[in-house]
Amino acid sequence: MKYCIYRSLLLSKQHFHRRYSSSSLTLYINTYRSSQTWNERQEYLKSWWRPGEMRGAVWMEQTVKNGANDHLLPPIKISSDVSHFQYENPTGDRSALRLTRIVSETLKLDMEDVRWFVMGDDDTLFFPYNLVRVLSKYDHNQYYYIGSTSESHKQNIVFNSGMAYGGGGFAISYPLAKALAKMQDRCIERYPGLYGSDDRIHACMSELGVPLTKEPGFHQNDFYGDIFGFLAAHPITPLVSLHHFEKINPIIPRMERLQALEKLRVPAELDSAALMQQSICYDKSRNWTVSVSWGYAVQIFRGIFYPREIETIARTFWSWYQTVDPEGFAFSNRPYYKHVCYKPFVHFISNASYNSSTDQTLSEYVRRHNEYPPCDWKMADPLRIDRVEVRKRPNPYLWDGAPRRNCCRSLPTEKNDTLVVNVAECREDEVIEVR
Secondary structure, eight states: OOSOSOOOSSSOHHHHHHHHGGGTOOEEEEEEOOGGGHHHHHHHHHTTOOTTTOOEEEEESSOOOOOTTGGGSOOEEEOOOOTTSOOOOSSSOTHHHHHHTHHHHHHTTOOTTOOEEEEEETTOEEOHHHHHHHHTTSOTTSOOEEEOOOSBHHHHHHSOTTSOOGGGOEEEEHHHHHHHHHHHHHHHHTOTTOOSHHHHHHHHHHHHTOOOEEOTTOOOOOEEEOOHHHHHTOOSSOOOEEOOTTTBOOSSTTSOHHHHHHTTHHHHHHHGGGTTOEEEEEEGGGTEEEEEETTTEEEEEESOOOHHHHTSEEEOEEETTSOOOGGGBSSOEEESOSSGGGOOEEEEEEEEEEETTTTEEEEEEEEOOOOOOOOOOSSOOGGGOOEEEEEEOOOTTTTSSSOOOOEEEEEOOSOTTEEEEEEEOOOTTOOSSOO
């Protein structure tokens, strides 16, 4: 591996280098955007790009003015002229032709040590360590086209359910990129009616006979509104990317979008493999169900809910077509709550740290003071809990074996306003149940 993708407090660059050296995971990350929106969108890129540790470029149609913080961003490269290609889609934009050819143009930069080309929008937020973890599973010498589809059922019908959606990002192995470059211009000419760049890439993949290898940690985020329910029940797979931040609410209420995303930075550095991973357990003495989405949020539910329900995504959002029809999504989903007294008490990440003497992280979550109706139930009131502490030993090798969610346990504490939870690998014969 030629460089490290992300700096971690726990997994040093040297350690990460040794861990993945056999995979030779040298990436070249491309993002793309119009020069007209660059000033606004570059802040998303700054939030995850690491100068000196990554290689990549931002591709534009024309030069832009130099800025004081250009050293914090990838270099800007200018795409070739595509005016000779036909574009006949009445609702799209010709810029799709330019974006389609970025992988082919990157090959001309003559970087033979690159093993993967990664594509994303300029408002795609990558979690680079997890991107490396996912790609390390695959042989870069083979033809691989890796990404994920839309969360919108209708989008997958309108475009294609076998296409990697560009906003969520996708990866193409070096040999496949070479094969694509040889035939892409001929391929583009055959599809003037397609809408965007990602469907043109998919069309060329179809002509090459290469299917999409789906990795569910790439997220297009084809939603509107509050995606809390989606993030809090993240699938058991590394979180690789997020997108469409200007269509969705800030992921933490009462914060600016970038400020909320910044809250994920420290957990991602401390234990990136576990970021957003859901653990489910019970506080038997108080008759509560607890759901920990590590590094992001903790939910406390009145009553006992089984894992099959809690792991199902709660509809806190609208579809891409701004409906709440449960059949409008490409995944199983449920109402946020069936009765107001079942509404979860949500605590969002406020701080995270690492204790080297115990080899544990301590992440702290505070409750947002939303309105909760009075519920005269004969059980402890979660409204009394203002803070949740989660203790967890980081595990950079979490995804090396068969996927399994971590288990959690409620721990005793003398703090009346605090819930303390331990998250760890499940013990032998451990089952998520009330006993």
